[in-house]
Every structure is written in C-alpha cells, then in structure tokens.
Amino acid sequence: MSQTDNIFSQPLDKVDSFSFDQQVVQVFPDMIKRSVPGYENIINSIGMITQRCAVDNSNLYDLGCSLGAATLSMRRGLDEKTGCKIISVDNSSAMVESCQQHIKAYKSDIPVTVLQDDICNIKIENASVVVLNFTLQFLTPEKRLSLLTNIYQGLLPGGVLVLSEKFIFNDATNNQLLVDLHLDFKRSHGYSELEISQKRSSLDNVLISDTVEQHYARLQQAGFKHNDLWYQYFNFGSILSIK
Ligand SMILES: Nc1ncnc2c1ncn2[C@@H]1O[C@H](C[S@+](CC[C@H]([NH3+])C(=O)[O-])CC(=O)[O-])[C@@H](O)[C@H]1O
Ligand SMILES: O=C(O)C(=O)Cc1ccccc1
Numbered sequence: 001m002s003q004t005d006n007i008f009s010q011p012l013d014k015v016d017s018f019s020f021d022q023q024v025v026q027v028f029p030d031m032i033k034r035s036v037p038g039y040e041n042i043i044n045s046i047g048m049i050t051q052r053c054a055v056d057n058s059n060l061y062d063l064g065c066s067l068g069a070a071t072l073s074m075r076r077g078l079d080e081k082t083g084c085k086i087i088s089v090d091n092s093s094a095m096v097e098s099c100q101q102h103i104k105a106y107k108s109d110i111p112v113t114v115l116q117d118d119i120c121n122i123k124i125e126n127a128s129v130v131v132l133n134f135t136l137q138f139l140t141p142e143k144r145l146s147l148l149t150n151i152y153q154g155l156l157p158g159g160v161l162v163l164s165e166k167f168i169f170n171d172a173t174n175n176q177l178l179v180d181l182h183l184d185f186k187r188s189h190g191y192s193e194l195e196i197s198q199k200r201s202s203l204d205n206v207l208i209s210d211t212v213e214q215h216y217a218r219l220q221q222a223g224f225k226h227n228d229l230w231y232q233y234f235n236f237g238s239i240l241s242i243k
Pocket of ligand 2: 032207
C-alpha cells in the first residue's frame with residue numbers, strides 16, 4: 001500500500017531538486033493523486049483510448065511509466081486484441097523496480113516489458129498507442145522535439161499519442177487563476193503551505209511547462225497534423241495526437 005506523502009512537511013535547511021528516488025517511490029500513488037487534478041480520470045481514459053485505438057500485432061509504449069498506472073490501464077484496454085506488447089520505460093531505478101513488482105501482482109497474458117532507460121534512447125516501432133503521461137515536462141526543452149519526432153516516425157498510420165502535461169497560459173490573468181486553483185486543489189487534499197512552497201522550490205527548473213500552443217507547434221513540427229485537447233482540469237490536461 002502507498003504511504004502518505006509527507007516529504008516536504010517539515011522545514012528543510014536546503015530544498016534539493018526534485019528527484020524520483022526511493023523516498024518519492026514509496027509515496028508516489030498518494031502524491032500524484034493529491035497533486036494532479038484529473039489524474040485518475042486520465043488513467044482510466046487511457047484504457048478506453050487503448051481499447052479503441054490499439055490494433056492487433058502492434059506495440060504500445062508507456063514512456064516515463066513510474067509505477068505503471070497507465071501501463072495497467074492500457075493492458076486492461078487490450079482484452080480483445082491479439083499479438084500486442086507493452087513496453088514501459090522509466091530512467092529511475094527505484095521506479096522501475098517497484099513498477100515490475102506492481103505489474104507482476106496483476107495476472108495477465110499480455111506481455112509487458114519494463115525497461116530502465118532514458119526515453120530519448122528508445123526506438124519506437126510498430127506502435128499503435130504511445131503514452132507520455134506527465135513525462136515530457138521533465139525533459140530539458142531541447143530534447144522534446146526529437147522525442148516527439150521519434151514517436152511520430154514509430155507510429156503506424158492512425159496511431160495515437162496521449163500527451164498529458166501541466167500547462168502554463170499566455171494570458172497572465174488566466175494563468176494566475178489556474179495556478180491558484182491548483183494550489184487550492186492541493187490544500188483541499190491536505191497539503192500545508194510549507195509543503196506546497198517547499199515542493200514548488202524543488203520542482204524549479206525540473207518541471208518546465210509549456211503552453212498548449214507550444215505543444216501544438218512542436219507536435220506539428222514532429223509531423224502530427226491532428227492535435228487536440230481531450231481533457232483539462234485547471235492547469236493540467238491531456239492532448240490526443242493522431243498520425
Ligand atoms: N528522460 C527520462 N527517461 C525516462 N523516464 C523519465 C525521464 N525523465 C523523467 N522520467 C520519469 O518520468 C516520470 C514522471 S511521473 C509519470 C507518471 C506516470 N506516467 C503515471 O501515469 O503514473 C509524473 C509526475 O510525477 O508528475 C518519473 O517516474 C520519472 O522518473
Ligand atoms: O505537485 C505539483 O505541484 C505538481 O506540479 C505535480 C507533480 C506531481 C508529482 C511529482 C511532481 C510534480
């Protein structure tokens with residue numbers, strides 16, 4: 001069972017840069033549910049998108065899989081398909097170890113391979129569904145276009161990318177309100193002002209958000225012509241891109 005996230009609850013002399021280490025792994029399901037508006041809806045919908053968009057004898061990728069929540073949802077969506085394989089990738093060794101245990105705990109005949117690697121090193125091939133669920137925002141901005149280009153090239157015609165992110169907004173007034181509403185969401189899930197502010201410092205220069213427009217422009221540069229938001233909750237949301 002996941003423990004309660006109290007990583008930032010005590011005053012820290014120095015707030016280190018956020019990292020997906022063992023301490024974060026232990027509280028991760030609790031942390032992400034209490035911090036990301038709509039996370040559970042997105043996870044469930046990834047299963048539905050998979051059910052509709054996956055094709056027989058193709059590969060599905062969960063890039064930045066953490067503990068495999070999206071992987072498990074994709075696998076549930078593959079019930080009626082044959083010959084599909086899921087490849088789940090994360091560069092955190094603590095995440096990958098725990099992800100492997102988590103996936104083993106649920107019996108299924110659909111093969112899942114969990115790899116510890118940088119998602120920038122993975123060749124995407126014969127793919128019908130690729131998921132980047134809150135992962136692209138942790139890559140340095142210079143690496144984002146080449147990853148999306150690799151994904152585009154590895155997708156089958158009609159294949160889909162689900163790209164979920166924390167956004168910023170060009171309109172400063174709207175941006176401030178959506179940021180404040182996200183902070184209220186965290187407060188309503190029991191985070192204190194100290195926890196909120198220490199976590200914000202630790203994410204500085206680690207989680208770098210783009211606007212929805214920047215995402216669309218980059219997706220188009222990578223080759224995707226069909227890009228739209230299918231979900232938004234405050235400053236968090238998810239884009240569906242079709243090859
Ligand atoms: N270059 C990289 N290569 C591989 N993995 C990376 C890289 N950079 C970051 N990660 C990994 O991306 C994940 C981001 S969390 C994803 C949630 C999950 N998708 C979920 O649906 O539960 C999002 C969040 O915590 O906000 C972490 O596990 C990192 O180790
Ligand atoms: O907690 C936040 O403020 C976030 O932006 C989301 C988040 C969730 C889990 C790990 C890192 C960031």
